[in-house]
Amino acid sequence: MTLIKSISGIRGTIGGKAGQSLSPIDIVKYTSSYVAWVKNKQPNAAKIIVGRDARISGAMVRNIVVSTIQSLGLDVIDLGLSTTPTVEMAVQFAQADGGIILTASHNPREWNALKLLNHKGEFISAEDGQWILNHAENEHVDFSSIDYIGAINNESSFMQEHIDAIVNHPLVDKAAIEKRNFKIVIDPINSTGATFVPALLQALGISQIELINETVNGEFAHNPEPLPEHLFELCSTVEKHKADLGIAVDPDVDRLCFVNNDGSLFGEEYTLVAVADYILSHKKGNTVSNLSSTRALRDITEKHGGTYFASAVGEVNVVNKMKAVDAVIGGEGNGGIIVPELHYGRDALIGIALFLSHLAKFGKSIKELRNTYPNYIISKNKIELSADVNLKDVLEKIKDKYKNQPVNTEDGVKIEFDKDWVHLRGSNTEPIIRIYAESSSETMADNIAKRIMQDIRDIM
Numbered sequence: 001m002t003l004i005k006s007i008s009g010i011r012g013t014i015g016g017k018a019g020q021s022l023s024p025i026d027i028v029k030y031t032s033s034y035v036a037w038v039k040n041k042q043p044n045a046a047k048i049i050v051g052r053d054a055r056i057s058g059a060m061v062r063n064i065v066v067s068t069i070q071s072l073g074l075d076v077i078d079l080g081l082s083t084t085p086t087v088e089m090a091v092q093f094a095q096a097d098g099g100i101i102l103t104a105s106h107n108p109r110e111w112n113a114l115k116l117l118n119h120k121g122e123f124i125s126a127e128d129g130q131w132i133l134n135h136a137e138n139e140h141v142d143f144s145s146i147d148y149i150g151a152i153n154n155e156s157s158f159m160q161e162h163i164d165a166i167v168n169h170p171l172v173d174k175a176a177i178e179k180r181n182f183k184i185v186i187d188p189i190n191s192t193g194a195t196f197v198p199a200l201l202q203a204l205g206i207s208q209i210e211l212i213n214e215t216v217n218g219e220f221a222h223n224p225e226p227l228p229e230h231l232f233e234l235c236s237t238v239e240k241h242k243a244d245l246g247i248a249v250d251p252d253v254d255r256l257c258f259v260n261n262d263g264s265l266f267g268e269e270y271t272l273v274a275v276a277d278y279i280l281s282h283k284k285g286n287t288v289s290n291l292s293s294t295r296a297l298r299d300i301t302e303k304h305g306g307t308y309f310a311s312a313v314g315e316v317n318v319v320n321k322m323k324a325v326d327a328v329i330g331g332e333g334n335g336g337i338i339v340p341e342l343h344y345g346r347d348a349l350i351g352i353a354l355f356l357s358h359l360a361k362f363g364k365s366i367k368e369l370r371n372t373y374p375n376y377i378i379s380k381n382k383i384e385l386s387a388d389v390n391l392k393d394v395l396e397k398i399k400d401k402y403k404n405q406p407v408n409t410e411d412g413v414k415i416e417f418d419k420d421w422v423h424l425r426g427s428n429t430e431p432i433i434r435i436y437a438e439s440s441s442e443t444m445a446d447n448i449a450k451r452i453m454q455d456i457r458d459i460m
Contacts, residue, residue, distance in 0.1 A: 002431060005030075005133055009123075011104055011113035014057045022112055024064050031068040031100070033136040034116050037128060038074070038098045042119065045097035047075040049090045049117075051082030052102035053251045054191040056218040057112045061102050065114065066152060069100075073144035075151045079158055081192050081216065083253035084115065085347035089165065090158040091121030092343065103252035106225035107430065109218060122344050123316045159196060162349065163203050165342060171282055172353045176360035178205030183243045185210045185259070187234040189224045190217055191251035193348070200349050204356065212237055218251075226250055226257045226335060227380070228265055239263030245359070245366045249348045255335040256348035258355065260367040269294040269333040269378055270370065275351055276329045277373070278358035279339075280304035285328030288321045290314070291414050292423045292436045293333030296374045312411035313425060319344045333378065379445040381435045381453060382427070389460055391426045391433065397459050398424065398452070415452075422448050424456070 003012035003021050010030045012022030019026065038045045048069050052058040058081075066076050077094055079087060084101050091099040097119050104111035116124050116132070124132070144150075167174060184206060188194035194214040201209055212233055213221040223230045226248040238246040238259045245266075246259030258266035266274075273296045276287050280301065287301045290313045298308035306328075311321035315336065322330040322340060330338045337351035338344060362369050385391065399413050408414040412425025422437040433456060437448035 004430070005136075006129065009113055009115045009129075011107070011111065013110045014060075014112060015110070022061075027061060027064045027114070028068050029136050029139065030114060030132070031065050032072060032141045033132045034098070034100065034114070035069055035072045035074060036135050036141070037124075037132050039072075040131075041128075042097050045074060047077055047094065047096045049077050049079065049087055049094060049096045049099035050102070051079035051084075051087040051090070051099075053083070053253075054081055054216045054218040055102075055104065055112055055251065056109060058102055058218065061112050061114075065100055065102065070150040070152065071143045072141075073148045073150055075153065078152055078154050080154065080156065081195070082159070083162075083192050083196050083349070085254055085343070085345055085349060086158055086162045086196070088117060088121035088343055088345040088347075089162045090155075091117055091119065093158060093161050094155075101252065105252050106250045106255065108223065109220050120344070122319060125316065159199065163196075163200050166200065166350050166353045167203050169339070169342060169350065169353065171279060171357060172204075172350075173357040173360060174204050177353075177356045180244075180360040181208065182206055182245065182356065182360075183208035183210075183241070185212065185234060185238045185241060185243045185246040186214075187212050187231065187246065187248045188253075189213050189222070189226075189249070189251055190215055190220050191224075191253075192216060193249040193251070193253045196253055196349060197247065197249060197352065200352060204353060206356075208243075210237065210241055210243065220251070224251050226255055226268060228268075231257075231259065231265065235259050235263040235265065247352060250335075253348045254346040256337065256351045256355075257335045258366065260370060261365045262367055264367065266366060266370050268335045269376075270296065270373060271335045271351060271355070272329075272331040272333065272337055273297050273300055273373055274358060274369065275331075275337050275354045276300055277304075278354055279329045280306060283328050286325045288318055288325065288327045288330035290318055290332050291408065291411050292425075292434070294376050294378055294438060295421075296376050299374045315346055317411075376438050376440055377442040377445045378436055378438045379442070379449040381437075381449050382430075382432045383435065383453060383456055383460075385426075385431045385433060386460075387431075394433070394456060394459050395424065395426075398455060401455060417448065420444060420448060422452050424452060
């Protein structure tokens with residue numbers, strides 16, 4: 001049983017005691033506080049967008065969230081089964097006062113979460129998130145009388161509006177994509193990507209589409225995080241069907257990775273690198289990724305005459321840095337693409353369209369495209385934390401042990417070893433420490449990570 005109350009949202013497992021899991025009581029509590037925040041920011045607030053992924057608990061959580069918003073006097077525009085970026089865009093399209101996305105992203109089936117948006121369709125700030133957490137602790141809620149209960153409006157048109165906005169993006173080249181006649185395999189991991197990704201591809205003129213794990217039921221066929229160890233079926237299907245590429249998205253379709261035509265992985269880290277390469281070749285400017293992302297983005301940015309900036313991990317931190325440096329593209333090494341002309345949020349759908357435009361104009365195979373980029377290897381690892389572990393103490397002791405190396409403590413602890421690095425930090429969404437190490441050698445990256453992981457275990 002887990003309940004993680006953070007400034008970016010409320011995430012937990014289904015089942016168990018209130019206050020120790022994402023129970024109905026906790027859903028009401030934090031939804032109420034979010035609505036209170038919306039009303040505090042916008043006294044004339046009238047409507048909230050709600051959408052969800054296909055998790056088994058999604059309908060139940062949706063019913064509680066929607067009823068709570070109604071009971072506090074605001075209308076709900078219910079998108080039903082949707083994606084995180086579509087909900088973000090819908091807030092803008094409908095000129096709503098906020099939005100709630102019901103998804104635990106890459107977490108397994110027993111998890112769900114409330115992701116909270118402001119009136120711009122962007123994730124709320126750390127300050128606003130803290131306001132909501134503080135309000136929830138006070139548990140002071142005034143529900144509306146019978147005459148002021150909110151209404152529910154079911155709306156399904158926003159998927160098409162989102163897709164239309166992508167197809168009309170100036171750097172999305174539908175003609176070039178259609179001409180290449182790509183054959184594509186998709187793994188939408190039994191969630192809403194099974195609807196949204198094929199719809200996008202068809203709008204781009206692609207007709208050769210093969211789906212695996214396409215039943216939208218939340219019964220994830222494998223761990224939903226799009227990591228190499230979870231994508232064997234996609235890789236083998238691409239190879240078997242002699243497809244041009246494979247596409248994997250996470251359950252809420254904000255993360256994206258590709259499979260090469262020979263069944264090998266393009267590399268989750270290189271999703272952003274490739275899209276940035278394409279954008280920078282048409283539009284000069286700056287780029288942003290987080291401290292745990294590959295240095296290849298810096299190399300590509302500097303090749304095009306731009307400047308690379310690093311942010312703390314977390315989408316809101318990347319977005320803030322992008323706005324501060326006027327970045328033309330940004331995101332995270334986990335396959336998150338943020339294109340500011342569309343919206344300030346990770347969006348696998350615009351990532352797919354821009355990547356396919358790049359690949360179509362490149363004129364060769366996806367494997368050959370991958371070979372044009374610097375080859376860095378990141379070893380991604382994690383250690384689960386028990387309730388009695390003091391994460392701050394662990395990080396402080398690691399920092400002290402490596403005090404003779406360059407150390408960055410902006411977000412956890414990042415240690416540099418000449419051109420290699422390791423970054424360790426507590427997750428915002430799970431009770432774990434993430435340990436990412438990068439080198440030009442896979443063996444070296446793994447060895448750096450293993451060394452730090454053993455240090456952590458010794459401390460714990």
